[in-house]
Amino acid sequence: MGYRKYNPGTKIAAVQMLAQSYSRPSICEALGFSISRQSVDRWMQIYNATQRVIRDPSEYEKRGPTRLLTTEDRVFIKELIRCEPGLAFMMKPTTLLSLATLHRNLVKDMEITLKKANTVNVRKSLVAKNIFVESMATVPADYLVFTDESSICSKDLLRNFSRSTKGDQADRSIIDPNATQFTLIPAIGFNGLLALTVTNQNVKGRNFAHFLKYALLPQMNRYPDINSVLVLDNARIHGGERIVEFCQNAGVKLMFLPTYSPELNPIEMCFSQVKSDLRRTQALVGCANSNWEIERTTYWVISASLCHKLYKHAGYNCPEIDASDSDNDDIH
Template structure:
């Protein structure tokens, strides 16, 4: 249903002429307004009940979700964000409803935070509690003179997309697509990762100062090992490399 705005004077004239027994078509021609039959019945019904053509705005019904936050609830959200900046929008929605009984949609909360309260979302910088800045800068100093083509990186990937599953790509004839001497994108599962390192990656690398010399493996730990099963193999491979000193 489309709600159209009519001037108060038009509503008064329509109801007055209707009480004078004018037909709807005569009223439309006289006023030059093409109001609907539903609007005509609603105006006359309101006049019959309240002796008014225009309803009191304080008695209007709320159409749709609440769009803005009042000042007291805005102060509550500001205090909430300052004390717990890591809250998600749905958590703010739940806290606001528990506090005041006001239910705002998640887009409305985000819109009020950004446009009305000028609060933007920041990406948190997580720090490993076992991180050693001394060891980090010592490693950076040691690696600063190593050319980038000497490095080979391995990491886990938790996404399976169509692009990663492709083994062939279209390219113009005689044109070089990927230089296999510096980049390769094999995909192996966790249980096959040790075999891949030992029999595919290490034989492809070099043991003297040229390209593909140093293997850099991911050492980030997840909250639970089952969420990142490839890390189970990383620790075994790293300990084996340390003992055998294959890449020393």
């Protein structure tokens, strides 16, 4: 007879009737079930041993093969991966565990999975980052203005995927192998783009100072007010007495991000969004005026809605935004 599952109430009633000297056939007739002698004997055995009819699942013997890795082995592997997360699996003639077994133990038993690695600079200071985050906790997000530079070139923005028939290689063509490289310098506030310039020259300290003095600072306010705090990273062209002097003359408070902390700079994601759109549309391929096309795309992509999301994602003290006042731009 195959295995049959009985509900707990049936088991309890059967054991109670057996204790009252009812026979097995009469129990089956009363309960309306055909219960084997082996089942009745097993229920009585559990009752006599534990004074319970339903056995505690934690007392069941574990089925299946025994673990090949001991607790000490798993602790060692976890510590090894913590110290060297990029270790690769290698099969050798003297291997004690197959790759499948090791993978199964990592994923199912230790919940350790393989992921795309996030690059972290070893010189990044978490102490400096935490101090900066704490200092910004009470600063309204709409006070903050971020600016930075990013290079853009059409040959670096080709689509990553192409289509072809099965069995054939999918190609992509570089239309202009000597394409001009541009530098995009935007400045964003909580409510969108404040200033923008695109140049095909290498941006040096004097170029950034010119952008700051004539394009950005006239759009900012004296501290404390909306758009009155300029936040820069620690690039060399962002330093110098000239930058500090311009900000002081404009009444703008100047702050610097901790080193190697791009996650605190919302404009980094803006660059990613602009390049993603240029790659998607291939707007720079064969374009007669690439400078204008980059500016047009930047103005279209960096909306107030996007800035709201990026400021909040970076952890700044953002005010509540009415959904009806925000457009429906999504991060793509």
